[in-house]
Amino acid sequence: MNRQIILASRPNGFPAEENFKMIERPERKPEHDEVLCQTIYLSLDPYMRGRMNDVKSYAEPVKVGGVMTAGAVSQVIESRSSLFQPGDFVECRSGWQERPTLEAKNLRKLYPDQAPISTAIGVLGMPGITAYVGMVNIADPRPGETLVVGAASGAVGATVGQIGKIFGCHVVGIAGTDEKCSYVTETCNFDECINYNDDDFQSQLATVCSKGVDIYWENVGGKTFDATFPLLNDFARMPVCGLISTYNKVGLFDNPDRLPVLFRSVLTKRLLLRGFIVFDFEDQKQEALQKLSVWVKDSKIIYKENFIDGLENAPGAFLGLFRGTNFGKLIIRVSPDPSL
Amino acid sequence: MNRQIILASRPNGFPAEENFKMIERPERKPEHDEVLCQTIYLSLDPYMRGRMNDVKSYAEPVKVGGVMTAGAVSQVIESRSSLFQPGDFVECRSGWQERPTLEAKNLRKLYPDQAPISTAIGVLGMPGITAYVGMVNIADPRPGETLVVGAASGAVGATVGQIGKIFGCHVVGIAGTDEKCSYVTETCNFDECINYNDDDFQSQLATVCSKGVDIYWENVGGKTFDATFPLLNDFARMPVCGLISTYNKVGLFDNPDRLPVLFRSVLTKRLLLRGFIVFDFEDQKQEALQKLSVWVKDSKIIYKENFIDGLENAPGAFLGLFRGTNFGKLIIRVSPDPSL
Numbered sequence: 001m002n003r004q005i006i007l008a009s010r011p012n013g014f015p016a017e018e019n020f021k022m023i024e025r026p027e028r029k030p031e032h033d034e035v036l037c038q039t040i041y042l043s044l045d046p047y048m049r050g051r052m053n054d055v056k057s058y059a060e061p062v063k064v065g066g067v068m069t070a071g072a073v074s075q076v077i078e079s080r081s082s083l084f085q086p087g088d089f090v091e092c093r094s095g096w097q098e099r100p101t102l103e104a105k106n107l108r109k110l111y112p113d114q115a116p117i118s119t120a121i122g123v124l125g126m127p128g129i130t131a132y133v134g135m136v137n138i139a140d141p142r143p144g145e146t147l148v149v150g151a152a153s154g155a156v157g158a159t160v161g162q163i164g165k166i167f168g169c170h171v172v173g174i175a176g177t178d179e180k181c182s183y184v185t186e187t188c189n190f191d192e193c194i195n196y197n198d199d200d201f202q203s204q205l206a207t208v209c210s211k212g213v214d215i216y217w218e219n220v221g222g223k224t225f226d227a228t229f230p231l232l233n234d235f236a237r238m239p240v241c242g243l244i245s246t247y248n249k250v251g252l253f254d255n256p257d258r259l260p261v262l263f264r265s266v267l268t269k270r271l272l273l274r275g276f277i278v279f280d281f282e283d284q285k286q287e288a289l290q291k292l293s294v295w296v297k298d299s300k301i302i303y304k305e306n307f308i309d310g311l312e313n314a315p316g317a318f319l320g321l322f323r324g325t326n327f328g329k330l331i332i333r334v335s336p337d338p339s340l
Numbered sequence: 341m342n343r344q345i346i347l348a349s350r351p352n353g354f355p356a357e358e359n360f361k362m363i364e365r366p367e368r369k370p371e372h373d374e375v376l377c378q379t380i381y382l383s384l385d386p387y388m389r390g391r392m393n394d395v396k397s398y399a400e401p402v403k404v405g406g407v408m409t410a411g412a413v414s415q416v417i418e419s420r421s422s423l424f425q426p427g428d429f430v431e432c433r434s435g436w437q438e439r440p441t442l443e444a445k446n447l448r449k450l451y452p453d454q455a456p457i458s459t460a461i462g463v464l465g466m467p468g469i470t471a472y473v474g475m476v477n478i479a480d481p482r483p484g485e486t487l488v489v490g491a492a493s494g495a496v497g498a499t500v501g502q503i504g505k506i507f508g509c510h511v512v513g514i515a516g517t518d519e520k521c522s523y524v525t526e527t528c529n530f531d532e533c534i535n536y537n538d539d540d541f542q543s544q545l546a547t548v549c550s551k552g553v554d555i556y557w558e559n560v561g562g563k564t565f566d567a568t569f570p571l572l573n574d575f576a577r578m579p580v581c582g583l584i585s586t587y588n589k590v591g592l593f594d595n596p597d598r599l600p601v602l603f604r605s606v607l608t609k610r611l612l613l614r615g616f617i618v619f620d621f622e623d624q625k626q627e628a629l630q631k632l633s634v635w636v637k638d639s640k641i642i643y644k645e646n647f648i649d650g651l652e653n654a655p656g657a658f659l660g661l662f663r664g665t666n667f668g669k670l671i672i673r674v675s676p677d678p679s680l
Contacts, residue, residue: 057608240606253597260593263561266580266615268397273613275606
């Protein structure tokens with residue numbers, strides 16, 4: 001049987017476990033050019049919250065009753081494709097399920113001797129590539145510049161900051177616990193990391209950004225944006241990669257409209273704001289993976305994985321992303337990793 | 341004597357004639373490498389409103405008691421520089437005054453046989469160069485794309501739209517009177533122009549932008565922004581060049597905060613917003629002037645000048661910029677043009 005987690009109902013605001021439902025469907029025998037897979041690792045990421053709304057953004061929403069979307073690392077069980085043998089490991093976008101049948105042409109083959117296969121949904125997968133293409137194409141980091149990145153211990157944020165260090169930036173992280181801040185500075189080599197739950201968060205941030213901010217990597221919004229925006233220097237760049245603090249917001253914001261203030265700063269400071277999605281830079285994927293692999297091998301980029309066992313625990317783990325309880329790249333271990 | 345208009349007091353909100361004062365000072369004899377000039381044409385532009393506030397933006401504010409800032413076209417009366425002879429015409433940044441003494445090295449020599457000298461503060465000066473560098477460096481227009489530009493009959497807007505036509509765009513202007521709209525479509529060759537004072541402005545705009553908007557040239561803000569922003573396509577570009585509708589606003593905007601909505605669109609539509617000032621692209625000035633000159637000679641770019649006689653009328657004319665009563669590039673004719 002193939003266990004799946006489907007979208008049971010659309011959340012209004014903060015999602016709850018009731019919005020998800022575990023069902024069982026029979027496995028489907030692969031047809032020509034298809035493979036049957038066993039999911040090993042499932043990636044949980046903040047963007048999935050957007051897919052739960054009935055709003056078209058850059059991707060179609062998940063239908064009510066549809067399998068939740070996700071990237072995964074899987075093993076081929078049965079193949080009717082010349083591209084894969086049973087036993088091969090692959091990265092795929094199969095969603096929250098255990099035994100999917102997939103088109104072979106959409107799969108990326110993984111080699112356990114090159115890197116742990118779990119990294120294919122982390123530092124050597126979508127989050128890592130996101131960090132790379134956003135830094136290279138939008139942030140344009142130069143030696144001596146100050147880079148601020150929120151969600152700094154997260155899968156994208158930690159990689160962004162370490163790429164900033166490789167490019168010679170003064171790197172300041174923002175995170176939600178002292179433990180995360182310590183990890184970011186001690187293990188990931190950021191110059192500073194500020195806890196946004198501290199009362200004097202804003203003044204701490206201003207102190208460690210004494211020369212202003214040249215790059216603000218936006219993956220949070222809210223408080224993190226509010227504290228960083230006034231510190232932006234002339235010609236600062238702001239890759240807009242995510243807005244996790246706002247994903248569960250419903251209705252209007254009741255503070256006065258700050259749009260005119262934003263635009264005045266954009267004009268007078270000549271700021272660059274640019275939204276992007278990793279798939280916009282598909283042609284740079286191989287370059288990104290090559291660079292990231294070398295940096296990981298050379299320990300210039302450190303990554304942290306947070307494994308949670310069992311598909312049934314995916315909804316609860318996913319909700320933790322928005323409560324800040326997750327620490328590191330969040331991965332559901334659906335079945336044991338035979339490559340280890 | 342040298343008549344000057346100085347900033348008498350800082351406006352709070354909409355400026356008034358009382359914020360300006362005409363004074364007379366003796367002319368100053370030029371020293372080594374200086375020239376004494378007679379102002380012929382004075383450029384009045386919306387950005388000057390920002391200089392009246394006691395707020396540092398990209399330029400220092402005008403001091404209370406200081407001469408109002410402006411670009412001008414002048415004739416050299418007396419020269420102690422080897423670069424200029426008496427009788428030469430120059431473009432300079434001498435401000436609202438009649439007989440300034442200026443450093444020769446900051447002046448651009450003008451040749452009346454090449455183009456009317458008044459264009460050196462218009463289509464072949466700061467407004468034209470602004471349009472060119474913003475289009476080439478930020479808007480990145482491609483054939484078949486839809487470009488929307490506000491203040492479409494203004495010095496910058498009209499040039500932006502005509503450059504859009506040269507690049508093969510579907511060009512939609514926005515202006516404040518039917519007369520301006522007719523000028524923009526009939527003389528400047530825009531495909532459409534919508535009057536923002538029409539009750540059904542927003543739906544008219546949506547109709548003529550049936551394929552959405554790929555480039556929104558922001559020089560207005562307010563209503564123009566509000567109507568255009570929802571029409572932006574994925575990957576739309578938004579050069580932020582001015583915000584004339586907001587320059588006189590005081591205090592907070594009392595509608596709910598739209599910043600989170602803006603950022604959500606920036607992310608999901610992968611928008612590019614970038615503020616700029618013409619001086620950021622100083623190295624492209626010659627290229628811009630060369631291109632613009634050819635386009636003007638070939639009648640691919642038409643320009644309109646609104647001459648008002650007498651330095652004493654500068655304050656009133658300037659205020660008209662914010663009331664929408666001006667039509668075309670606003671120029672104060674301080675003294676007769678001897679080149680005509």
